[in-house]
Amino acid sequence: MNKLIPLHAGHFSCDGGALFSVIPKPLWSRVYPADENNVTRLTMRCLLVKQGDRNILIEAGVGNHYPEKVKQNNGHEQTDVLPQSLQEHGFSVEDITDVVFTHLHWDHCNGAVLEENGHLKLLFPNATHWCSQRQWEHVPEASVREQAAFYPEILNFLKTEGNLQLVEQEGELFPGFGVRFFDGHTPGQMIPFIESDGKTYVYMSDFIPTKAHIPLVWLASYDLYPVTAMEEKASFLKEVADNDYILFFEHDFYTECATVEWTSKGPKLKETFSF
Template identity: 40%
Template sequence: MNLHVIDTGFFKLDGGAMFGVVPKSIWETTNPADERNLCNWAMRCLLVECGDKLILIDNGIGDKQDSKFLRHYFLSGDASLKSSLNGAGFSTNDVTDMFLTHLHFDHCGGGVERKGDGFELTFPNAQYWSNADHWAWATKPNPRERASFLTENILPMQDSGHLQFLLNDSRPFEDIDFLFVSGHTEKMMIPRVRYKGRTICFMADLLPSVGHIPLPYVMAYDTRPLLTMEEKASFLKEAADNEYVLFLEHDPHNECCTVKHTEKGIRLDRTFKLSEI
């Protein structure tokens, strides 16, 4: 197995929304905001070479949205989905499986491209993986999340015939299993990859950054924040006990971290690049 970091650029979100009830005077020490109260966030994806499979986990925001939409998010950075794939020695045609932790636009927007007046899959040879409960949630969205579930990002997967649903106990990929969590959104999936004797956990929005490790640091975007706290507590204890490597999708500076037990609860242990494993 080989793992590659796929950087797709940065975007900005409101710092208060990203840290919920935690005061700015506390969270800005790890994630400083600009004059608009916006913080910079990565859209960092993971490419897994596993046997005859080339599995991409999440794919960023994409570039098909109009300027009115994109101007709210201040996209930046030199990296893009395709350039990062090319840098790893691959093209969009090589991806066999496009795994989506959930269908919010910053996690799945790069999987569909605009083609004339319609849309086509960015990865034409790939199966696109979601799960039935989350798909139903995303295609009939509640008012709170409607702006995050964009039909042009989602429905072309089904229309193309490439959509697959992961079941709770299914294992379609060797050396990868999945944790289902529902605090952020219904049935978000956290892939756990066994690699070089370690467990690499792709954290998606269960833990956006190292600044979110303390339990009360929960995003206002979460639909069930108290459930997020329960899920974080359970996961972080397991991660500290077993020295999991946490791969951080949104942390603007840190690719990976580990956590440890302290008198104040679970806290950051160390940060490092995936290539250092």
């Protein structure tokens, strides 16, 4: 049986207009706060899936690879706390057997690699790392708009030193742990579907970054293909409502989990809660 343990990997921030794209601020600010500079607070919420001797970590945070200006611009807070968060639950970085990246943007995978005195090292030395083959092949072809989200030196280090495995097909990656691909945010975003205690938990990553993004047209400007993202979300959320899936939010600072119902006007937030 899969045991699920949320882990804290730090906070960051972004412009509210970027987070909600064409949605006017008077609408989105009612459900997701911003400060006087229009800055919204986000979090990095990893998920540890324990099944027997296997300890699977979903995502790894941002890491320590950035100059001070970058950290200030992105509102980095507590971005070195993932090992401590593991320790608080009785685990060490050496205990992690697998690290699953939903995609390879900096705030999802760079934390799996540390920089010490100009050299790179793995944070999880005993782990196999996983991402979709489609996302890996997309990285060198990324447009100027997306290139800054990828750090090739870190990704190549993961490939050569981190036993990075490329997932070609949707399906079960581990027992009770399946993955499916969604392309609206970035090609080959790999979303985990995890069975635990008779329920299905879906790790949302940037597919639906906060509960405020449940309405179909509420997309982030970071989505490369907004029409595709909206179509994927419509089909997915209908499935969520029909099957009582639980959404687990990686980036929502205020909400960990939610359920959804389907109405005559489309998807609607049903209930929010924490583990």
